[in-house]
Amino acid sequence: MSALILHAQAAAAVFRRDLAIFTSYRMRLVTTVVATLVTLTIFYYVSRLVRSEAIGSPDAYYAFAVIGILSLSVLSAALSRPVATLRSEQLAGTFERMVVSPFGAVRCVISLLLFPLALAFVTATVSLFFAVVLFGLRLRWPEALAGIPVALLGALAFAPLGLLMTAAVIVFKQTNAGATFVLTACTLLAGVYFPVSLLPAGVRWASEVQPLTPSVDLLRNILVGTPLDDAVPVALLKLVLFPAVMFPVAICALRAAVRHGRRRGTITEY
Amino acid sequence: MEGGYDTVVVATEPAPRRAGAPALLELRGIVKRWPKAPAPVLDAVDFLVRRGEVVAISGRNGAGKTTLLRVAAGLLAADAGTVRIAGLDPERHRAACQARIGYLAAGNSGLYGRLRVEQHLQFWARLALMPRWRRDEAIAAACETFALDELRGSRVDRLSMGQRQRVRLALALLHGPDLALLDEPRTSLDDEGTEILRRAVRRLTVRGGSVVVCAPTAEDAGIPFDRCELIAGGTMVGA
Numbered sequence: 001m002s003a004l005i006l007h008a009q010a011a012a013a014v015f016r017r018d019l020a021i022f023t024s025y026r027m028r029l030v031t032t033v034v035a036t037l038v039t040l041t042i043f044y045y046v047s048r049l050v051r052s053e054a055i056g057s058p059d060a061y062y063a064f065a066v067i068g069i070l071s072l073s074v075l076s077a078a079l080s081r082p083v084a085t086l087r088s089e090q091l092a093g094t095f096e097r098m099v100v101s102p103f104g105a106v107r108c109v110i111s112l113l114l115f116p117l118a119l120a121f122v123t124a125t126v127s128l129f130f131a132v133v134l135f136g137l138r139l140r141w142p143e144a145l146a147g148i149p150v151a152l153l154g155a156l157a158f159a160p161l162g163l164l165m166t167a168a169v170i171v172f173k174q175t176n177a178g179a180t181f182v183l184t185a186c187t188l189l190a191g192v193y194f195p196v197s198l199l200p201a202g203v204r205w206a207s208e209v210q211p212l213t214p215s216v217d218l219l220r221n222i223l224v225g226t227p228l229d230d231a232v233p234v235a236l237l238k239l240v241l242f243p244a245v246m247f248p249v250a251i252c253a254l255r256a257a258v259r260h261g262r263r264r265g266t267i268t269e270y
Numbered sequence: 271m272e273g274g275y276d277t278v279v280v281a282t283e284p285a286p287r288r289a290g291a292p293a294l295l296e297l298r299g300i301v302k303r304w305p306k307a308p309a310p311v312l313d314a315v316d317f318l319v320r321r322g323e324v325v326a327i328s329g330r331n332g333a334g335k336t337t338l339l340r341v342a343a344g345l346l347a348a349d350a351g352t353v354r355i356a357g358l359d360p361e362r363h364r365a366a367c368q369a370r371i372g373y374l375a376a377g378n379s380g381l382y383g384r385l386r387v388e389q390h391l392q393f394w395a396r397l398a399l400m401p402r403w404r405r406d407e408a409i410a411a412a413c414e415t416f417a418l419d420e421l422r423g424s425r426v427d428r429l430s431m432g433q434r435q436r437v438r439l440a441l442a443l444l445h446g447p448d449l450a451l452l453d454e455p456r457t458s459l460d461d462e463g464t465e466i467l468r469r470a471v472r473r474l475t476v477r478g479g480s481v482v483v484c485a486p487t488a489e490d491a492g493i494p495f496d497r498c499e500l501i502a503g504g505t506m507v508g509a
Contacts, residue, residue: 006399013396017385024384024425093379097441100343100373101397102365108397262347265304268340 010103011111018115036127044135063224066131068192070124071216078158079179081116083165090270105258109166117155147222153239154215160246167257186212214238291320294480300351311337313504324481326491329501335484339451343373372447376454383427398445416440431458450481456492
């Protein structure tokens with residue numbers, strides 16, 4: 001059997017392990033979905049107050065905010081969940097076992113992204129469905145399928161940020177503040193709750209150098225028809241370039257973190 | 271494949287032991303120093319384990335037993351010196367070396383409380399990059415060796431400490447390593463568990479494998495050994 005298949009099976013095993021642990025807590029899926037639904041409900045009522053030339057009608061703002069919130073939930077899954085899982089591995093002593101496994105620490109950590117991203121996709125899809133059914137969100141159904149590859153590309157673009165956070169966990173152990181800072185910065189700069197055009201011109205450039213902006217802009221355009229600032233190919237190119245550049249950087253950082261931990265002896269610490 | 275599971279070794283008679291047998295683990299001039307520590311925890315340690323050998327390492331708490339085992343396992347990188355596993359440099363042939371090593375950390379860590387024993391075995395067998403045919407066979411053998419058949423469906427957080435230790439041992443030796451590095455393997459084991467451990471060690475050495483076992487005293491090792499090395503002040507001070 002080729003090494004590639006064995007590696008894929010090992011990555012799938014990490015996914016299945018995370019799924020098994022997640023489902024062993026029966027209320028976890030329910031609370032995850034309910035929390036998102038409550039957020040969507042809050043924003044529905046907030047949107048009733050919005051009368052803005054930049055956005056349009058309350059319904060248009062609701063559609064704008066829903067796609068932003070769901071995209072943010074995928075980014076949050078990529079940033080926070082692998083970090084939390086890796087911390088659990090360190091505390092449980094299972095990370096040690098991963099380091100000495102033939103699959104290796106770096107591949108194990110990369111595999112930690114699979115389940116959180118898949119779960120975030122499922123939760124976002126269910127939430128989108130509820131926003132349509134309960135609050136009358138108008139999806140552009142004919143184009144909706146095109147949203148899937150764009151969302152996947154977006155998730156792929158978020159993944160290197162998650163890997164950088166896990167590299168930081170291996171070195172510094174506690175990185176909650178870092179993940180929160182990155183998430184908050186992305187939320188501000190990507191225009192999750194408001195159009196980027198409202199940002200001061202001096203900081204608007206920063207919205208172009210992180211993956212949430214092109215991802216959320218494209219998804220809004222495809223799913224609810226919000227106009228794009230860039231042409232579609234340009235927005236797509238940004239979304240492709242980010243992981244193309246950042247994945248090698250993140251993997252190098254992860255390797256360096258493991259090497260550092262093995263050299264300093266901190267890899268077994270928690 | 272680098273992982274080294276292409277063939278199954280069926281042992282029929284004890285492998286050659288002691289002098290003359292090829293080295294399975296070779297540590298030369300190993301130095302390991304903790305940041306800001308006044309003295310190295312391992313200071314130019316030489317340690318050699320031949321095929322078929324069972325070696326106990328004893329020493330006081332903090333003497334460097336666990337650190338030595340971790341360096342041998344590839345968990346820690348030495349500041350100086352060389353490590354060879356069956357002649358291979360683990361820094362250059364990581365997966366191949368890890369496939370040859372079974373490592374049991376001290377204590378009772380390394381388990382997922384919410385997963386069943388069977389799920390642990392399946393998970394770690396896949397992370398050991400074992401092909402499917404080898405996996406099923408290895409899991410069945412591990413369950414038989416460590417008396418886990420009745421516990422396969424049990425969640426780990428519902429097992430006794432001794433049962434958990436048997437699971438940990440099974441996971442360490444699941445992929446059929448040539449070299450078992452066991453840090454205080456008797457932890458929480460009762461007499462029956464200790465006998466199971468001895469049987470597992472015998473099986474490993476019969477097929478040419480080697481075992482290094484760490485314990486505060488030679489008596490605590492819990493398994494018969496060919497020689498015992500004493501470590502003190504970061505150096506091997508003899509048998």
